[in-house]
Amino acid sequence: MRIGMIGGGVIGQLLASTWHAHHMYTRTRARIDDWAKQHPHIVIEPSIDALVSHSSLICLCVKPRDYPDVLRALRPIVRPDHIVLLVTSPITIAQLEQCLPCKVAQAIPSITNHMHEGAVLVAYGSRLDEADRDALDTLLRSLGTPVPISPAHVRIAADIASCGPAYVATLIDALVDAAHTRTGMSHATARTLASLMVRGTGQLLCAGRTPTDVRQSVSVPGGLTALGTAVLDAIAPPMWNDVLTRTDAAYARECMHLGHALSELYDDVDEPAFGDDHLLNRSPR
Numbered sequence: 581m582r583i584g585m586i587g588g589g590v591i592g593q594l595l596a597s598t599w600h601a602h603h604m605y606t607r608t609r610a611r612i613d614d615w616a617k618q619h620p621h622i623v624i625e626p627s628i629d630a631l632v633s634h635s636s637l638i639c640l641c642v643k644p645r646d647y648p649d650v651l652r653a654l655r656p657i658v659r660p661d662h663i664v665l666l667v668t669s670p671i672t673i674a675q676l677e678q679c680l681p682c683k684v685a686q687a688i689p690s691i692t693n694h695m696h697e698g699a700v701l702v703a704y705g706s707r708l709d710e711a712d713r714d715a716l717d718t719l720l721r722s723l724g725t726p727v728p729i730s731p732a733h734v735r736i737a738a739d740i741a742s743c744g745p746a747y748v749a750t751l752i753d754a755l756v757d758a759a760h761t762r763t764g765m766s767h768a769t770a771r772t773l774a775s776l777m778v779r780g781t782g783q784l785l786c787a788g789r790t791p792t793d794v795r796q797s798v799s800v801p802g803g804l805t806a807l808g809t810a811v812l813d814a815i816a817p818p819m820w821n822d823v824l825t826r827t828d829a830a831y832a833r834e835c836m837h838l839g840h841a842l843s844e845l846y847d848d849v850d851e852p853a854f855g856d857d858h859l860l861n862r863s864p865r
Contacts, residue, residue: 581635581757582602582603583596583601583636583639583716584601584602584603584604584605584625584631584635584639585603585604585605586631586639586642586650587641588608588609588615589643591641591667591689591784592639593612593615594723595639595723596619596622598696598722602622602623603623604616604623604624604625604632604712605625605626605627605630605631606624616768620650621773628650628653628654628657629657630638632654632756636663637662637663637716638654638662638663638665640667640668640734644670644671645838647668647838648844648845651842652845655679655845658682659682660681660682661682661683662682662683663685664683664685665716666687668684669734669738669831670831671687671838672731672734673703673704673731675842676705677705677707677855678842679845683708684705685705686702686704686734687701687726688702688737688773689742690724690741690742690744690745691745691746693723696723698724698741699726699727699737700720700723700724700727701738701742702716702726702728702729703728703730703731703734704716704728727741736824737825747823748778749790755770755774756770756774756840780826
């Protein structure tokens with residue numbers, strides 16, 4: 581399987597380096613020059629056409645707003661046996677299958693995959709066969725743990741698995757600052773303690789302990805931990821509800837915008853490949 585990456589941002593670089601990708605196309609070549617020098621096995625292609633012609637798996641690692649343009653460029657040049665892998669959530673498998681005549685899949689990674697840990701959210705299109713799924717599973721296991729997700733749960737799953745590290749890091753940062761302010765403990769020491777605590781707690785949970793198990797194992801009635809968790813019990817539920825309400829609203833707006841752009845794309849079946857050739861630097865075919 582020859583792997584091509586469209587997009588050279590953080591996710592594109594993560595997947596390309598982990599999977600030893602063969603080809604990459606990006607409109608912002610200057611931004612990845614230093615990275616490209618460290619990965620000389622990856623050919624930086626001059627156009628999407630060139631990348632598609634040399635790849636069997638095409639990973640779309642661009643920003644959501646760029647998807648309509650990229651899909652319009654891909655549609656006339658992908659073959660039915662190509663696999664296009666989507667790595668963002670505002671577009672669904674069903675929408676992607678309407679746009680492209682090839683096999684499609686969705687895999688939403690997380691920053692934790694830099695450590696080959698954490699979940700990779702996965703959804704497969706209807707055109708993939710068992711061999712395709714096995715090949716993708718093998719690739720995804722090199723990043724973390726593939727977790728199949730239904731379309732209805734993609735948003736909340738991404739909040740937990742992909743946004744979650746930022747949420748946890750924000751809480752840890754506040755705990756470290758509070759420890760320093762109240763006691764003078766250095767930020768470095770407090771951060772080390774907190775990081776080891778998070779890693780150990782994660783291992784307990786992954787080993788089968790539930791959050792309630794962990795809490796009950798640490799907390800005794802009237803003890804210090806119980807006093808602390810009582811404070812968190814009062815603020816955590818409304819806090820998380822507010823977080824999810826805000827992210828859901830932003831996600832809904834993004835889906836609406838992309839849905840409108842993609843609906844226009846569905847109707848352009850006979851349109852030449854892509855009007856904004858200068859943006860994608862498409863080469864003649």
